[in-house]
Amino acid sequence: MSQASTSHELEAQSRDLLHGSLKHARTAALALALVPVAAVAASTAAQDTGCQASAGICGTVFYDANGNGIQDAGETGIAGASVTITYTSPDTGGTVTLVLPTDSQGGYDSGFLPSGITYTISVQIPPGTTPSPANVGSDDTVDSDGVPDGLGNSVAHLLLNTPGGDSTTDFGFTQSGFSNPGTGTPGFWKNHPDAWPVDTITVGGVTYTKTAAIAILGTPVTKDKTYTMFASLVSAMLNVQIGNDSTCVSEAIAAGQAWMAAYGPAGHGVAASSYAWKLGEPVHRLMDNYNNGMLCAPHRDE
Secondary structure, eight states: OOHHHHHHHHHHHHHHHHTTGGGGOSSHHHHHHTSOGGGEEEEOOOOSSOOOOSSSBEEEEEEOTTOSSBOOTTOOBOTTOEEEEEEEOTTTOOEEEEEEEOOTTSEEEOOOOOSSEEEEEEEEOOTTEEEOOSSOSSOTTTBOOOEEOSSSEEEEEEEEOOTTOBOOOOEEEEEOSSOOOOBOOHHHHHHOGGGOSOSEEEETTEEEEHHHHHHHHTOOOOSOHHHHHHHHHHHHHHHHHTTOOOTTTHHHHHHHHHHHHHHOSTTSOOOTTSHHHHHHHHHHHHHHHHHTTOSSSOBOOO
């Protein structure tokens, strides 16, 4: 495959990540920094008023203890979940993005939104959980509406036809089937060789011994971004191999492997200002968030 073809595929993957898991990073500042300024309409503070749609979209993000896809009595909301609503502006034709943290009851409320538009509502999957089954039963006011997008989010689409708003778009999450011992950063994997589940690791088609990989992780801070990608990628791979949830990072790992194959190996010399890093940085950031316990798996205690 030619480098031009590889670059095209990496650009598409980076764009998908920017509109997927990265956009729903727990740290709102990071999410907003990665979305063009003109595309951000508002970041609305959560209000502890429950779900009261006022010509917009509101709903509840809840913990589905029994995993049946319905918010039963006693099942509580999830506070501080990251909800993102996107739509195409009828005035400018551009993409508008709203970032909404849930309140203490798990509720989110967009405030006023124009009707006659299809909206995409995405919730970052809370660490240690997985999306509940969607659209179970006949009562749309208590069921979960989101489906996983493969990038660490539960996503629903809504055509807002009623000027009075919609209050039925809810998101349930239940305990995941992963053991989730916790994710470690490059610093952890550098300093804990005994925790490695493998003796060799393959990055961008190059196989390294554990000793060689740890030596690269210990390279002093450098302007060469192949070291940055190597550290994030190796850590994410090891975090998955020890049993952490991989659903929000598998595509980023694949993109990171492709990037290292195209622009590596570590030490090859890729500048932060280069086109190559423009493609690689979103991939690195998503894996870095994952390694720090900000996505679908919790951070390790030690």
